[in-house]
Amino acid sequence: MSNASAPVNSMTNFRQSGVQLSPSALPVTQLPIAGALLAGGQSRRMGRDKAFLETDGRPLVQRSLETLGKVCSEVVISAGKMEPYAHFGVPVVRDLYPGQGPLGGLISVFEAISCDLLFLTACDMPFLQENAIRYIYAQMSDYDIVVPETGGKLHTLHALYHRRAASAAMSVFQSGKRSLACLVQTCRTCVLRQNAAEIGGTLNIAGAIGDWCVKPVPEAWSVILDRSVINVNTQDEWTEALRLESFLN
Secondary structure, eight states: OOOTTOOOOTHHHHHHHTOOOOGGGSOOSOEEEEEEEEOOOOOTTTSSOGGGOEETTEEHHHHHHHHHHHHEEEEEEEESOOGGGTTSSSOEEEOSSTTSOHHHHHHHHHHHOOOSEEEEEETTOTTOOHHHHHHHHHTOTTOSEEEEEETTEEOTTEEEEETHHHHHHHHHHHTTOOOHHHHHHHSOEEEEETTOTTTOSOOOOTTOOSOEEEEEOOHHHHHHHHHHTOOOOSHHHHHHHHHHHHHHO
């Protein structure tokens, strides 16, 4: 695992310039960000641990870690139980608030990592895309959170968080709320939305008290993000994902 303080590469220049990158223009080196894979959920609707669903002889957790390792200079797994994930070659961060949802996982991970930027994702995304993470990073600027939105849904478990959001996360948690969406509403957030050109610079939603900005996602990136955020919660969805992978391959 590379040191989190590795020299900032040319991707930072893209991020600071606000340039709309094409997929072929992205650097392929690791970024100065951490990647955390949330695992160990109850998987009630699936009936078995989603992290260990297999395709091509590899569990989803391994596939996702391989993708994160190509992009992130620091990679961890966040789980309530450490033993099932101890053999994957990355640190396992114990969830300090097991059973309390991904907000507690985010707080726990920020206490364990050295990077200021954290890409948080779930273990049930079979098509996690390296370039999707790079694109989200390129939009970070000075926001606290960058989160894609597809089909009207904010993908808070496929989003980039700055350490500045950690204190807000604890405040939200202590207020009794457990949703990452509640955190997003309190922070300076950039929403990456398809067909957002007509929205303008500010997004007003019920309950939002932070500064929100909406950026339109170019078509080429929409395709990549659409694929990357696919997640599976039921056996039928997993079967459909396997069909889709067979088609894409």
